[in-house]
Amino acid sequence: MKRLHAIPILATFATLLSVTGCGGGGGSHVNVNTVAASGSNIQPVTVNAGPAGNYANGAFTSVTVCVPGTSTCQTIDGVLVDTGSSGLRLLSSALTVTLPQQKASDGNPVVECLPFVSGYTWGPLQAADIQISGEKASTVPVQILSDTDFPVPLACSDQGSSQDTLTALGANGVLGVGNFAQDCGAACVTTGASNPGLYYECPSSGCVVVAESLSQQVPNPVALFPADNNGVILEIPAVTAPQASVSGSLVFGIGTQSDNALNQAVVYTLNANGNFTTSYNNQTYDQSFLDSGSNALYFLSSSATGIPLCPDATFFYCPSTTQNLSATNQGLNGASSEVEFSVANADSLFNDNAAAFVFGELAGPNSLAGFDWGLPFFFGRNVFTAIEGKSTPGGTGPYWAY
Amino acid sequence: VRQRIFLFHVGIEKLCPSAVVRFAAILTLLTATLPAFAALGEAASSVQVDQAHMQGVLRVTQTQAYTVHAIQAATGTVVREYVSSSGKVFAVAWQGPWPPDMRQILAGFFEPYQQAVRAQTHFRGRQPLRIEQPGFVVHSGGHMRSFAGHAYIPEMLPQGVTPEEIR
Numbered sequence: 171m172k173r174l175h176a177i178p179i180l181a182t183f184a185t186l187l188s189v190t191g192c193g194g195g196g197g198s199h200v201n202v203n204t205v206a207a208s209g210s211n212i213q214p215v216t217v218n219a220g221p222a223g224n225y226a227n228g229a230f231t232s233v234t235v236c237v238p239g240t241s242t243c244q245t246i247d248g249v250l251v252d253t254g255s256s257g258l259r260l261l262s263s264a265l266t267v268t269l270p271q272q273k274a275s276d277g278n279p280v281v282e283c284l285p286f287v288s289g290y291t292w293g294p295l296q297a298a299d300i301q302i303s304g305e306k307a308s309t310v311p312v313q314i315l316s317d318t319d320f321p322v323p324l325a326c327s328d329q330g331s332s333q334d335t336l337t338a339l340g341a342n343g344v345l346g347v348g349n350f351a352q353d354c355g356a357a358c359v360t361t362g363a364s365n366p367g368l369y370y371e372c373p374s375s376g377c378v379v380v381a382e383s384l385s386q387q388v389p390n391p392v393a394l395f396p397a398d399n400n401g402v403i404l405e406i407p408a409v410t411a412p413q414a415s416v417s418g419s420l421v422f423g424i425g426t427q428s429d430n431a432l433n434q435a436v437v438y439t440l441n442a443n444g445n446f447t448t449s450y451n452n453q454t455y456d457q458s459f460l461d462s463g464s465n466a467l468y469f470l471s472s473s474a475t476g477i478p479l480c481p482d483a484t485f486f487y488c489p490s491t492t493q494n495l496s497a498t499n500q501g502l503n504g505a506s507s508e509v510e511f512s513v514a515n516a517d518s519l520f521n522d523n524a525a526a527f528v529f530g531e532l533a534g535p536n537s538l539a540g541f542d543w544g545l546p547f548f549f550g551r552n553v554f555t556a557i558e559g560k561s562t563p564g565g566t567g568p569y570w571a572y
Numbered sequence: 573v574r575q576r577i578f579l580f581h582v583g584i585e586k587l588c589p590s591a592v593v594r595f596a597a598i599l600t601l602l603t604a605t606l607p608a609f610a611a612l613g614e615a616a617s618s619v620q621v622d623q624a625h626m627q628g629v630l631r632v633t634q635t636q637a638y639t640v641h642a643i644q645a646a647t648g649t650v651v652r653e654y655v656s657s658s659g660k661v662f663a664v665a666w667q668g669p670w671p672p673d674m675r676q677i678l679a680g681f682f683e684p685y686q687q688a689v690r691a692q693t694h695f696r697g698r699q700p701l702r703i704e705q706p707g708f709v710v711h712s713g714g715h716m717r718s719f720a721g722h723a724y725i726p727e728m729l730p731q732g733v734t735p736e737e738i739r
Contacts, residue, residue, distance in 0.1 A: 226696040250698075254715040285671050287713055288689060288701045328675040328682075330701075331689045340697060346716070353716060357669065363646035366670040443669055443718035457667075461715055465697025468713065471736065485699055536700045538665075538739055539713030539720040544699075 201550025205405040206429045210304030211398045211422040217406060217545070218415040219527040221248030222340045226520075226527055227465040227545040229406065231420060233258065233345055235267065235298040238309040242267055243301070248342040251420055252463030253404060253555045255346035257353040257388035258300060259284070259291055261334065262316035264342040269296035272311055274380065278371040282313050282388065283326035284353060285368075289338070290329040291315050292322045294372075300391045302345075305422050307394035311386060315339070320372045325379075344463070345391075347402045347420070349444050349568035351558055352387040359383055393557050398423025400560035401567060403430055404462055408550030412519055412526035416549075424554055424571075425563035435554055435571040437564040438501030444568065448509075448541035450497040457540035458499070460553060460570050464544030466529075467511055468536035469497075477513060479535065486516030486534040497541065501569065511546070637730040638662070649719075651677065654738060656730050663724035663738045671712070671719045678723060681708055685723075709735070 206212050213231055220228045229251040235258075236243035244267040246260060272280045272295040280295045293316040300307045315334040322332070333339045346353065354368045361381045369382035393399055399422075406418035423430045438446050441456075448458035450469070466486065472479050480488035493513040500506035514531035523529075530549045536542045547553070556567030564571055629644045642652045649668025653661050666672045675682045688703040688710075700713030701721070712721025722738045729735070 224696055228697055252698075256716065284716075285719070286698070287715070287719065288692065288698070324675075325673070328673055329671060330674065331686065331692075348716065350717060355717070357647060364648075366647045366649075444715065445718055457714065457718060457720060459715055459718070463698050463715075465699055468700050473734075474736065483696075484704075485702060534699065535702065535711075536713045537702075537711040537735070538667075538722055539700065539718070542700060542713055542715075 234301040250341040254461030256390035260343035289331040401556035409530035412523035455540035468542035662728035665722035
């Protein structure tokens with residue numbers, strides 16, 4: 171009987187493989203990748219509902235923070251893995267260990283306002299030793315998100331809405347492992363009008379914008395690891411149907427170990443703002459990007475794609491039947507490749523799969539900012555994110571490779 | 573010194589629930605408080621003041637349907653205001669490494685904008701911003717070091733102008 175049962179299982183595998191081989195063939199697009207399972211540079215990642223219990227397509231992991239130089243540590247889970255930002259940010263409400271406050275040379279506490287698309291994070295910088303898998307970065311500035319430790323300045327709250335609660339953030343923190351070595355970079359070192367105003371000193375008289383040196387800014391913690399510090403690979407298996415949870419790996423380093431080689435991955439270099447181009451229907455969009463912190467494939471508008479928006483989940487597309495589409499990504503280095511992707515009816519995805527939080531065919535509009543290739547792009551692909559200025563076997567970052 | 577870049581001096585704290593009432597209110601307030609924007613000279617001088625304060629570079633381009641005043645701030649972010657032939661700003665757009673000051677850009681629409689953003693807290697994840705109310709539309713997206721967006725008043729779009737070209 172066991173042998174007989176094996177035949178239909180093999181047939182199912184064969185069907186899956188043949189669908190992959192012909193690039194979809196009218197069905198859903200399924201990619202196949204190999205996910206590294208364990209190693210000193212490998213951190214488990216889970217795509218699930220997250221600590222708020224309602225996140226769709228969020229890749230979460232745990233991070234250990236320690237008082238610098240001590241064994242006083244706390245491991246915080248439910249931290250969103252975000253290749254679209256740089257720096258570790260943790261909810262104050264999730265933190266039980268007391269980390270030392272970062273101070274300016276005049277002794278005043280340093281506090282940050284970081285703009286995101288839909289709002290801002292606000293809170294003090296505190297120093298931590300950060301441990302993830304077998305990797306450790308020492309005495310790293312971390313942003314602790316809180317609207318109450320220091321009053322939010324008007325110039326910060328004007329950015330939109332606070333992301334400093336579990337409800338708003340949907341996570342206990344954000345682990346930014348993007349292409350930039352710091353969140354702000356050179357602009358925040360300058361004084362005057364060229365400074366975008368992310369860093370503040372907050373004496374009791376009130377918070378004022380200050381210039382902050384690169385070494386005092388919130389860094390991509392990976393860049394501070396003693397080894398495996400030139401980037402990451404996010405490895406998540408293919409998602410063939412809506413499901414509650416999927417396990418993957420965040421691999422540190424590019425070409426530094428036997429488990430993080432580029433192999434056949436193609437390198438796509440980026441412009442100074444961290445974008446490459448995506449072409450779709452003979453139009454080129456030069457502000458396109460890969461971003462594990464976006465929870466769907468966001469592109470164009472309903473009028474440009476001809477795909478209606480959802481009556482219920484109005485942030486998403488709701489075609490009457492699943493649309494199989496293709497676009498072409500191109501790096502500044504000229505490397506290009508076609509990407510096949512599918513757009514399903516998001517209202518149906520949500521309503522027919524109430525217990526699911528992983529959706530490979532979730533997509534929505536992004537009227538202005540190019541193609542935002544969110545987490546579904548990462549399903550079935552090992553995506554390399556190389557950090558600016560770091561050398562790798564594929565050249566110096568920043569780049570993406572897949 | 574807080575610098576006013578954009579010209580929605582509508583001075584209303586909340587949009588009225590009815591689109592008709594809202595549209596009438598906008599028209600009335602624009603007419604009542606903004607005679608300057610019926611005059612090209614005043615609008616241009618206001619933009620030049622903004623340019624000076626932002627230490628930015630101003631560029632003016634004209635199409636048949638509207639004039640675009642673009643200011644590149646010292647931070648690298650470019651803000652464009654779209655002025656109709658009647659001298660009214662019907663849209664603003666931004667693009668650059670950091671978002672602009674939304675209060676400055678949206679002026680009287682800032683409070684409704686804040687309310688709409690806060691209403692989207694139960695949103696199942698991080699995604700581009702999309703506010704589409706009868707009298708007020710905002711789209712924005714991007715990531716750290718790359719932000720783009722626009723805001724416009726649908727009723728005020730000149731004939732033949734599509735939202736896609738406001739960028």
